[in-house]
Amino acid sequence: MSEIVKTKAIVLNKINFGDTSRIANFFTEDFGKIPVIIKGARSSKSKVGLIVDTMNYVEIVFYKKENREIQFSSQIELLKYFSKIREDYEKLIYSNAIIELLNTLLMENEPHKLLFAGTVKIFDLINDSNENPKFLFAKYFLFFLKEIGYDIQTEICNSCGQKIVYDDEVSFNYELGLLCKNCSKDRLTNFNFSSELLKLLICLKAKNNCHYSEEDLDYLISFFEKFLSYNIHEFKGIRSLKFK
Numbered sequence: 001m002s003e004i005v006k007t008k009a010i011v012l013n014k015i016n017f018g019d020t021s022r023i024a025n026f027f028t029e030d031f032g033k034i035p036v037i038i039k040g041a042r043s044s045k046s047k048v049g050l051i052v053d054t055m056n057y058v059e060i061v062f063y064k065k066e067n068r069e070i071q072f073s074s075q076i077e078l079l080k081y082f083s084k085i086r087e088d089y090e091k092l093i094y095s096n097a098i099i100e101l102l103n104t105l106l107m108e109n110e111p112h113k114l115l116f117a118g119t120v121k122i123f124d125l126i127n128d129s130n131e132n133p134k135f136l137f138a139k140y141f142l143f144f145l146k147e148i149g150y151d152i153q154t155e156i157c158n159s160c161g162q163k164i165v166y167d168d169e170v171s172f173n174y175e176l177g178l179l180c181k182n183c184s185k186d187r188l189t190n191f192n193f194s195s196e197l198l199k200l201l202i203c204l205k206a207k208n209n210c211h212y213s214e215e216d217l218d219y220l221i222s223f224f225e226k227f228l229s230y231n232i233h234e235f236k237g238i239r240s241l242k243f244k
């Protein structure tokens with residue numbers, strides 16, 4: 001069975017294929033991550049070749065064949081080129097980090113509609129707003145963790161079940177999750193959270209305006225990375241952030 005489908009997508013990466021073509025990975029709205037062959041994309045006259053570039057937001061038409069690993073595209077239109085991200089080093093670093101998360105951690109052919117919508121929204125925000133890209137990235141990273149099945153719940157202590165008091169110092173154990181002040185005393189803890197950090201973590205989950213220091217954001221981003229690599233052993237942290 002083969003059908004012609006049309007879907008919105010973010011370009012994740014591209015590699016040369018044969019003499020004139022490219023294979024690009026797309027994070028699509030309807031089919032999740034898929035590799036697509038773009039014929040003739042390396043020709044200097046190819047408009048499609050220019051459109052298929054990492055981070056571009058596009059609409060792609062392709063022949064979808066169930067048993068085929070790589071699809072063939074017939075038509076690609078550019079929906080948005082995030083020009084301000086390309087001109088700003090901080091914006092670019094954190095946008096590359098988002099692309100890297102999607103590239104390394106999404107399985108092929110698994111649709112994630114909500115994650116797709118959140119990804120387009122975050123690129124819009126990083127590109128169009130004056131909000132700190134590091135803050136936007138930290139918010140996205142937490143959302144991403146939830147969407148791929150590693151939600152960090154902040155409501156109750158995972159040992160005694162008591163409600164977490166937001167003014168307390170708490171801790172985090174990779175196996176159990178968040179622990180209240182009392183339970184932190186006699187457990188192995190992998191991360192300690194001051195009440196400020198805890199409040200920031202909770203704020204990142206729910207609100208668009210949070211008080212934060214750069215150090216606290218760095219701490220949380222590194223905590224998310226370590227939590228993720230504890231759960232997914234192949235994940236060794238985000239390389240894009242190592243060149244900061």
Ligand SMILES: [Zn+2]
Binds near residue numbers: 162179180184
């Ligand atoms: Zn407890």
